[in-house]
Amino acid sequence: MDDTVTLTLDEAQRLSHEVLTRNGFSESHAAAITRNVVAVQQDECHSHGLYRLISCVETLRNGGVKPDAVPWVENLAPGVVRTDADQGCSLLAFEQARPILMEKARTNGIALLAVNNAFHFSALWPEVESLSEAGLVALAMTPSHAFVAPAGGSRPLLGTNPVAFSWPRPGRFPYTFDFATSVVARGEIELHRRASETLPAGWAIDAEGAPTTDPEAALEGAMLPFGGHKGAALSIMIELLAGPLIGDLLGHETRAATPGGEGRPQHGELLLAIDPAVLTGASVEQHLAHAEALFEGVLAQGARLPSQRRHAARQRSWTKGLTIPMTLYQELDRLRG
Amino acid sequence: MDDTVTLTLDEAQRLSHEVLTRNGFSESHAAAITRNVVAVQQDECHSHGLYRLISCVETLRNGGVKPDAVPWVENLAPGVVRTDADQGCSLLAFEQARPILMEKARTNGIALLAVNNAFHFSALWPEVESLSEAGLVALAMTPSHAFVAPAGGSRPLLGTNPVAFSWPRPGRFPYTFDFATSVVARGEIELHRRASETLPAGWAIDAEGAPTTDPEAALEGAMLPFGGHKGAALSIMIELLAGPLIGDLLGHETRAATPGGEGRPQHGELLLAIDPAVLTGASVEQHLAHAEALFEGVLAQGARLPSQRRHAARQRSWTKGLTIPMTLYQELDRLRG
Missing domain, CATH: 3.30.1370.60 (Malate/L-lactate/L-sulpholactate dehydrogenase, NADPH binding domain)
Incomplete structure (x- = not known):
């Protein structure tokens, strides 16, 4: 099985819109959120792209956002x-x-x-x-x-x-x-945790205030x-x-x-x-x-x-579509029910 | 001989004003410049305090500012x-x-x-x-x-x-x-040069683009x-x-x-x-x-x-006056002729 999937712009928009509306967001919120996360995914910023729909829906289910x-x-x-x-x-x-x-x-x-x-x-x-x-x-x-x-x-x-x-x-x-x-966006630390990778030195301290390279310890401690x-x-x-x-x-x-x-x-x-x-x-x-x-x-x-790398990615995405991890696609596909 | 001199606020203002007007600045420019450099000196920021009057007069003598x-x-x-x-x-x-x-x-x-x-x-x-x-x-x-x-x-x-x-x-x-x-203000590098001190690593590169701790080489190269x-x-x-x-x-x-x-x-x-x-x-x-x-x-x-350290210095200066290096005082005193 391929470990990535490539979506057309239309497919990515539909995926996002369905994930959001089928979980309770209004049409207008779903449209605004989709415009943002698809634009970000086009720029190949994975930490703030379609991946964010997961926590967005989780926040809704936890009563943390008025949909x-x-x-x-x-x-x-x-x-x-x-x-x-x-x-x-x-x-x-x-x-x-x-x-x-x-x-x-x-x-x-x-x-x-x-x-x-x-x-x-x-x-x-x-x-x-x-x-x-x-x-x-x-x-x-x-x-x-x-x-x-x-x-x-x-x-x-x-x-x-x-x-x-x-x-x-x-x-x-x-x-x-x-x-x-x-030092980095919190999403980067979360991506390291999901990938079971250690953090570079200097990113974070643990709950005791000591330097750490463990993403779990960093998420429980503090970033710098x-x-x-x-x-x-x-x-x-x-x-x-x-x-x-x-x-x-x-x-x-x-x-x-x-x-x-x-x-x-x-x-x-x-x-x-x-x-x-x-x-x-x-x-x-x-x-x-x-x-x-x-x-x-x-x-x-x-x-x-x-912005150079993002803009180059955007031009690639316009012709080649949006490539995301298969695990993310499957998770979003489950979320749209 | 003491290596510092302590001026009252009035003395510092008069020193600054005389240095500026006797070198050709108009009364209104001398007053505005004096308000700034004396305020900064009160806060014990030596790199931007009365020391700056030297380069200010130098710029005037070099035709670089309309007085x-x-x-x-x-x-x-x-x-x-x-x-x-x-x-x-x-x-x-x-x-x-x-x-x-x-x-x-x-x-x-x-x-x-x-x-x-x-x-x-x-x-x-x-x-x-x-x-x-x-x-x-x-x-x-x-x-x-x-x-x-x-x-x-x-x-x-x-x-x-x-x-x-x-x-x-x-x-x-x-x-x-x-x-x-x-990484630091250029004035800090100039102060290191005047004091013949080496720079901490990571402040600058030399004219070839290589890291340097020599203030002269840094001033000829680039700061980071x-x-x-x-x-x-x-x-x-x-x-x-x-x-x-x-x-x-x-x-x-x-x-x-x-x-x-x-x-x-x-x-x-x-x-x-x-x-x-x-x-x-x-x-x-x-x-x-x-x-x-x-x-x-x-x-x-x-x-x-x-701003904590500066503000504490300001309160000290209000009661104790402004202490500057004797060498700086002598240089300014010469400048006011």
């Missing part, structure tokens, strides 16, 4: 829009507020979107890239549950607190990065922030901006839903959008072209741009 | 203000535009300040802290000259590209960080970004936002002024300000108080907050 939540959007100021996800998944709330964020960015030059009370499990780059494809510069951040120790600490306190940035490159994929402020105290400082910034600034929770106040019905995974997300055309007016194209000199300078040294 | 530049402020959009420093020092331009940035943040929820064509040599934290002392959340960034290689690269391309963030803590010093996206490819990705973001986004230069297009009259050190700076009261209205104080739980959680583990 038919209807987000409501609120206009707080000329530069600020807020959307309350009403305990549902963040993706639909983001999609509904996105046009307002974009309009505000075009009018005001810069705008902020606060997403509140959202179950968030997804990669951020499809959100920021969608804004850059419309010509905007975008920044997104969200906390996660307490998985990471502060630099110099010994216990989990901070979320993995990802940050994503995207910059429009006319005629090309945007310059995009999306990374956890932990990237870049020592600088990464930890950024991580704290992300919790503040996507938490108390927008009237939402800190990472350590949230928890994955458990079979016992405990855990409240919802928290906030913050997005910023800036319209370069407001800043540089008629010469905006010239200045965007100017930015290319920086990307060329990186590539000329044999170094890579952060 | 009597008059910044002009332009209202670009409801959420965007721009100030052109006209080849002068960034600090006066920032101070003049700050009230407009603050007003825009209060009205729109979020606002952006672009500083263009500025000679920038100063720490960013006094700027973001001044916004947080007025109740705003603030983010600042600026490129510097090409001192840093991208992750996986071998030659200087990126600036040290500092980023600073500040969060208002009612009744306390703000939560503030300000760090270079290089903090946190590998994540730090490099952030550094690129900073160059884009404080460069082409606001119609200004990339780090590698700028150069320190040299005695031959070459080099054009000017570039851009970007600041964002967000008013928490726009986001959470009447409950803003409750949410700011809520943020304290995160800081308490860090401290409860024996870990430190990024």
Whole structure:
């Protein structure tokens, strides 16, 4: 038996949509979630692609997400829009507020979107890239549950607190990065656990605060922030901006839903959008072209741009389809019943 | 002879002001620069304190900064203000535009300040802290000259590209960080060179792209970004936002002024300000108080907050004065003629 299966885009979308709707998500949530996880799977990021549907359904079964939540959007100021996800998944709330964020960015030059009370499990780059494809510069951040120790600490306190940035490159994929402020995304540790592989040194500490390479011990202990105290400082910034600034929770106040019905995974997300055309007016194209000199300078040294591998994968996926592990396919196929 | 000298706040301010005005800076530039370097010296950050007056005067003598530049402020959009420093020092331009940035943040929820064509040599934290002392959340960034290689690269391309963030803590010093996206600030390497000390491993590569611990070789080669490819990705973001986004230069297009009259050190700076009261209205104080739980959680583990040491130094300086090396005092005293 082959250990992988290759799906067409249509097949992947149908698989995702059926897994979600047959487990109780509304059509509109299933559509928004599918757009995200299929886009991420196309980019061959396995930790945040179709694999995430498993924990998404598990969260629903554990009562941790409202599957038919209807987000409501609120206009707080000329530069600020807020959307309350009403305990549902963040993706639909983001999609509904996105046009307002974009309009505000075009009018005001810069705008902020606060997403509140959202179950968030997804990669951020499809959100920021969608804004850059419309010509905007975008920044997104969200906390996660307490998985990471502060630099110099010994216990989990901070979320993995990802940050994503995207910059429009006319005629090309945007310059995009999306990374956890932990050394790696928690999904990477989970993938190591599933594959029974040890972790590289420096990723995590165990429950006693001692360094560990055991993924099980790491999941019971704490991950470490990237870049020592600088990464930890950024991580704290992300919790503040996507938490108390927008009237939402800190990472350590949230928890994955458990079979016992405990855990409240919802928290906030913050997005910023800036319209370069407001800043540089008629010469905006010239200045965007100017930015290319920086990307060329990186590539000329044999170094890579952060989104390069993903974008190459996306182009492969467009022609060759989406290849996923057979075990994952079978699990998802069971989930759609 | 004592190897240090302790100045009162007044003496430090007068020393700075006289060094600057007697070398040709206008009164208003000298006042703005003095406010910055004395604040930084109070915080016992020697690399960006009074020591920076030496290179500031050197830049002036080399024709690299316009000492009597008059910044002009332009209202670009409801959420965007721009100030052109006209080849002068960034600090006066920032101070003049700050009230407009603050007003825009209060009205729109979020606002952006672009500083263009500025000679920038100063720490960013006094700027973001001044916004947080007025109740705003603030983010600042600026490129510097090409001192840093991208992750996986071998030659200087990126600036040290500092980023600073500040969060208002009612009744306390703000939560503030300000760090270079290089492993350390370039000033630290210069201090090692002046002290004839070797560098820790991992800070820099030499002109051939090989690791080095020699500060001279590092200054001729390249510094490394903090946190590998994540730090490099952030550094690129900073160059884009404080460069082409606001119609200004990339780090590698700028150069320190040299005695031959070459080099054009000017570039851009970007600041964002967000008013928490726009986001959470009447409950803003409750949410700011809520943020304290995160800081308490860090401290409860024996870990430190990024600004802790600086703020303690500030309180010491208020009572005990500013202690600087005698060699620095003598050099500055010579400079004021």
